Amino acid sequence: MASSTHVNPLRFVPVLYFMQALPVALVQELSLTIYKSLGLADGDIARWTSLIALPWSIKFLWGPLVELSSTKRRWLLIMQALIVLGMLGAAFALQSENFFGITLAIFATIAIFSATCDIATDGFYLLSTRREEQSKFVGFQSTFFRLGRLFATALIVMISGKLINGDITGTPMPANQAWSIGLFLMAGVYLLGRLLNPLLMPTPEADVVRKLPEGEAGQNFVRLGSLVATGGFLYYGAGAIARLVGAGLSSMGIQAEKWKPVETDLYFIFVKFAEKVPGIQAELINLTIAVVGATVLGSIAKRSLHSTEIKTALTTFFGQAAILRILAFLLFYRFGEAMLGRIVPLFLQDTKTGPEDITNGLGFAVDVVGQVNGVYGVVGIVVGGIVGGMFVSRVGIRKSFWPLAAAMNLPNLLYIWAASARPGPEPMSVVMFVDQFGYGFGFAGYLVALMYIAQQNPNYRTAHYAIGTGLGATFIALAGILSGALIDNMDYGPVFWIVLCFTFPCLLTILLLPKDILEAKGADVGAVDVE
Template sequence: MQHQVKTHSPGIFIPTLYFVAGIPYIIINTVSVIFYKKLEVDNTQIALWTSFLYLPWVIKMFWGPIVDIYSTKRNWILYTQLAMSCCLAIVAFCLQLPNFFFISLAALTIGAFISATYDIATDGFYLLALSPEQQAFFVGIRSVFYRLAIIFGSGILVVLAGQLEVYLDNIPLSWAIAIGFSAIILALLLMVHRLTLPFPDADQQKHLENTDKIPFLKIISSYFQQEKVTFIIAFILLYRFGEAMLVKMASLFLLDKPELGGLGLTTSEVGLVYGTFGVISLIGGGILGGLVIAKYGLKKCLFPMALALNLPNVFYVYMAYVQPPLILVYPLVSIEQFGYGFGLTAFSVYLMYTSQGEYKTSHFAISTGIMALGMMLPGIISGYLQNFLGYPLFFVLVCLLTIPGMVTLFFIPLTAVTHNQTSQ
């Protein structure tokens, strides 16, 4: 057993662990919107029910201690990965059934809770299996492979489904094959993890009495005792409010027929425009955002980066009114996604800077839970608003709803940011 720990480098299992983390997340929260649209589910229903799939990531902090107490992180990883593979297989199977929507949505909901649990276990295993030096070295690598999983899910998988739609002339079967393919990949990587994951000494089952040592109320109350916590929460909820509505409807807009106000793109074209080139631009914006903040500091960058996040939303207003050709859609979507990635970096860094004190990890978990809520709530209402207003006015409203988030920038405390930057 000790020999296995020494012979398997983190370079073998860290990339695959985080690749696996990204696949179900992107399928549940993004790809599901596309295949439900292709299966002729109403926009309002798609936006409403797929937005609720964010819920496990909103509340996962509440069952994080269970992962700590029961069994080992290694076991949690293996069992949740097996369960995620099964959930995706069920989704693939039921897409050809008459009542596919209810069954697949139930499977995706269960998969969302399992995926959120996998994330908790993987992050915990990362801290236990790697030394501090290794943790610093692999933080960029794990991020790269998570993003590659996003490209795989929203790009390659969608393009594959689109090609199958053409060759098979059977949309349900095409998507069943594509989602089934992802389930097979998770199953294959499960076998890889079964053979390569080490058994860290620190990753041992803890006694149940440790639950008495988890000060839930103290942790939560300390978070809400922060300076100007009301403005911090408002910032977290509103910073991406407009973008959250746009993200939920963007694929539907690209897929909808021109007579319904959409651009009428094929499934494969959406996979390339939004899921491949768009995601690559999103990643590039995030990388540049990190470099800019490292050079100039968050305090100077926060407002300009918020503008970079929100201003490109006007491209969707333009596309909704003009319905431009595909050759122009590529750069417009890519620029909007680049701005999203660039502006999102400032948001993420601010959350880290304000998660200080004795319970910084728990505070960050609470903040990211509120962040997920800030994605879920706008998504729930986006379908109703788009159906009522139509795409052009909906995207105008999206632009207007970015204003409250911009206003919160003038009220949030920045002393923690200044302190962190001057002490580095």
């Protein structure tokens, strides 16, 4: 039953976005710590945890499915219930002898549920808030998301670590048991949020089921399945190409040892079919599988999507008159800061190990890194996110974009100084606070612009927002790949100068943004034609 009563976003935004962070942090960050403490090889951890995080990069491929099937509210609540079951399943699976393959499959499933829940959550937010409210509360979105991430990557890790060391029980506990307890705790907190959400969330009038021909909803699942599988094979092939390029650079005498092919076992899905295959041969096999899979499934997807609403949702986004300028904005606005996100944790911990080691970090201990990055950085980004959202709401997106972009990019100068001066923990705490405040402040502009881009066609707001966020995640992944290549071949000082250079395309993309986005003035988005 639709409700016409407007609900203050503060009633439901904090719980929704705190919960949104938990499965993301579990799959993308906490899983690495778990597997490392259980003694698995770094190469296997890096390879497989990167693969299972794929759904967040390609979630825009099934954004139209959420748009066209059921309501956003129902999608959101169903996915949250499935995520609870996934967390509980992972906790039990850690007790199995074959825990690695089983938990990988569970984490991959959680990633799909979480990415789908993200689409529904963002679409629900757009339908439940007035346009003039969206920029105001975007800071609260990012704030509670980051608090959820802090809960998963700090509190859960701390409790599990103390159980392993015996600090809580007085007797050391096996790592797999300790992590199971940690995941049970996370599942309990997530379940509590799931039980609260039906009481806190409104039922927007615009959140209705689209009227589709009989049988069309089932066909949409088949169409999106082939489309998503095609994207997966393309991603798989892109990784193989990147490692083959690394091999080529190494053969030319360019240092690329850390990202060229190595002898490896080969898997299809999670099934091993070959052992100890030489690196280049393995990547050529991977590339062949990817090309064949993408070609076959891409052809099926193309035929099945002909004259469908899913195709319309995709073509109306990529067919916008200003699509190249929009893509440039999504790529470059936060590219430099995304590079820092991968580089700074290494910079804080790295020490020079010998004359052949070209990197020269600050060499902080893990507990110091936790204080500098975990405490001061999180406080900075939380405060910056709230202030940025309020600033955009008060000043307007057009007048606020330049201060937002400056706040996001100018703190990069501090890292150039740090790479030269090599300061201690106290000065670096200030650097981290300023940098993360600037990122939280500037990121508010990105989110508001993305919301306005998604609402250019009101019939496909949820799908278009999912496409935008998915493309953003893909571009962030590209920034991470570039960061890894630079760190493998340069000292931190030159790398930070390269990061600073990405300020210029960031500012250029603001000039290129369509005027109707920059001049948007809180238009009402409540009454939408959903027929």
